[in-house]
Amino acid sequence: MTGVLDYSKGNSIFHNMNPVTKIIIALCICVAAFGADNLLFLAGIVALDLIIGIISGIKEKAFSIFKGFVKISVFLFVLQVLFVRSGNTVFLFVTDDGIILAAKIVLRLMGAALPLTYMLTVTKVSDLSNALVKVCHVPYKYAFTITTAVRFIPVFINELDAIIEAQTARGVEFDTKNAFARLKLILPLCVPLLMTSVKKADSSAVSAELRGFYLRKQSSGYKEYPFKAADILAIILFIAFAVFGILM
Amino acid sequence: MIEFKNVYFQYPHGGASLKNIDFKVEKGEFVALVGENGAGKSTMLKLINGILKPINGDVVTAGFNTKNTKISQIAKHTGFLFQNPDRQICCQSVKEEIMFSLNLLNDMTAEEKEERAEKIINAFSLNPDENTFAMSRGEKQKTALASALASEPEVLILDEPTTGLDYRECTAIMDFVKKLNKEKNITVFMVCHDMEIVMDYADRVIALAQGEMVDDDTPENIFRKKDVLKKAYLLPPQITELASLLGGEFENCDSAEEILEVLKKQRKGEL
Ligand SMILES: Nc1ncnc2c1ncn2[C@@H]1O[C@H](COP(=O)(O)OP(=O)(O)OP(=O)(O)O)[C@@H](O)[C@H]1O
Ligand SMILES: [Mg+2]
Numbered sequence: 375m376t377g378v379l380d381y382s383k384g385n386s387i388f389h390n391m392n393p394v395t396k397i398i399i400a401l402c403i404c405v406a407a408f409g410a411d412n413l414l415f416l417a418g419i420v421a422l423d424l425i426i427g428i429i430s431g432i433k434e435k436a437f438s439i440f441k442g443f444v445k446i447s448v449f450l451f452v453l454q455v456l457f458v459r460s461g462n463t464v465f466l467f468v469t470d471d472g473i474i475l476a477a478k479i480v481l482r483l484m485g486a487a488l489p490l491t492y493m494l495t496v497t498k499v500s501d502l503s504n505a506l507v508k509v510c511h512v513p514y515k516y517a518f519t520i521t522t523a524v525r526f527i528p529v530f531i532n533e534l535d536a537i538i539e540a541q542t543a544r545g546v547e548f549d550t551k552n553a554f555a556r557l558k559l560i561l562p563l564c565v566p567l568l569m570t571s572v573k574k575a576d577s578s579a580v581s582a583e584l585r586g587f588y589l590r591k592q593s594s595g596y597k598e599y600p601f602k603a604a605d606i607l608a609i610i611l612f613i614a615f616a617v618f619g620i621l622m
Numbered sequence: 623m624i625e626f627k628n629v630y631f632q633y634p635h636g637g638a639s640l641k642n643i644d645f646k647v648e649k650g651e652f653v654a655l656v657g658e659n660g661a662g663k664s665t666m667l668k669l670i671n672g673i674l675k676p677i678n679g680d681v682v683t684a685g686f687n688t689k690n691t692k693i694s695q696i697a698k699h700t701g702f703l704f705q706n707p708d709r710q711i712c713c714q715s716v717k718e719e720i721m722f723s724l725n726l727l728n729d730m731t732a733e734e735k736e737e738r739a740e741k742i743i744n745a746f747s748l749n750p751d752e753n754t755f756a757m758s759r760g761e762k763q764k765t766a767l768a769s770a771l772a773s774e775p776e777v778l779i780l781d782e783p784t785t786g787l788d789y790r791e792c793t794a795i796m797d798f799v800k801k802l803n804k805e806k807n808i809t810v811f812m813v814c815h816d817m818e819i820v821m822d823y824a825d826r827v828i829a830l831a832q833g834e835m836v837d838d839d840t841p842e843n844i845f846r847k848k849d850v851l852k853k854a855y856l857l858p859p860q861i862t863e864l865a866s867l868l869g870g871e872f873e874n875c876d877s878a879e880e881i882l883e884v885l886k887k888q889r890k891g892e893l
Contacts, residue, residue, distance in 0.1 A: 545727070569708075
């Protein structure tokens, strides 16, 4: 079972980078996306994200994540367009200001969210937490919490799918075409989902403790995460990109 | 009741698959599906009630081709027990859980539903007010099974119904299922790793190995076929094994009583 956010094996330039470099790159792109105010530049960021996805050799996954965001974006776009009242009316109650503002918001959201999700698919979660501990000196407890939270998202989704499957098999009409009816059916399932998730988290905590979680120190990891020339070059490049974005 | 017509199935990302599955189960049969871990047993069960659709071939359950029928439609005729009861249980108390199942069917009056719930709770010796989320694995298994059985569906699909149950619970539940099977002519299709149970309760065994059917026969016969047992990694019930080892008169014995009978006869003959 491979969820969209699960690690994808590969040997691309991004796979081999230091995990911390990848975090910095993703953050730089986020900063650029939120700093920039130029529609074209924002579209360019989204294109850059997709190119990064292709270079990383996760083309299929990159586009399926992209498609997911497009769906959310359409919804957001319509909502925004409806609420902006200033500017010249284009048709009905839609204004030109509204369209531009909505487009910017949507592109910004995509530009910032895509690199974060792509980073997660090309980095092993264990590498991410170990590198945070080794390089950034984040206490292991916190690094572990962050990465576990990330790892729980696909588990959560799979669990919900399985619960829906089980309930459909009992005769709950999840296969109805009506989205609102389906939503109403999903809500009561949040109880078992929450219960199983809390239980899972609880047993994870117990088993981590049994395996000596609190004995772990910064020096416990055997893998080193040195910065290579490519890492430093990439960091400089993307910081410059972020600065450029803010100035735009 | 259940018909697989040359079915081929594969998960979108997975390499594992089901190939050339072809069989027919008549109304009232009690079939056990056996095979190693990962052979594709649970997958096959999900194909039966349409949660998964075959890539090639057809699956017909209770007269519906799963390819063009809604799962909830098929579900009205089938009861399904999943391998993991946690996902199935969604109500606070045992009673609510069973009523939830019954309420999904709309051809019963409120009193009838109450009566049904009462009956199954007694048969399974459950506590109707117990909190479902705090129950043990075995108790959950029982509750999930009870809510699947409560509606007395035409087809009962059970994925390892006896895991986590002690010997007494196990026989009590299997006896109940067998009774439904005999009295109401309910078709039972069960995955089971316990060959003793298969021997005692099933009328027919389908053995699966690496996604292919290796045999389809009565338990008495299948447990005597060395090649099938080897291919599907099955360990026959000890009595059957003993009987085949003893050979001769004992060859066809399937229980301790039968062996005893033969022994008695032999002794009388010798005296
Ligand atoms: N949703 C899924 N996506 C991809 N592959 C899957 C999925 N579910 C199961 N599989 C794979 O299909 C194969 C058969 O799984 P299945 O659950 O049918 O086995 P099983 O015979 O029920 O085993 P067990 O005795 O352990 O319950 C396994 O190799 C499993 O990894
Ligand atoms: Mg299984």
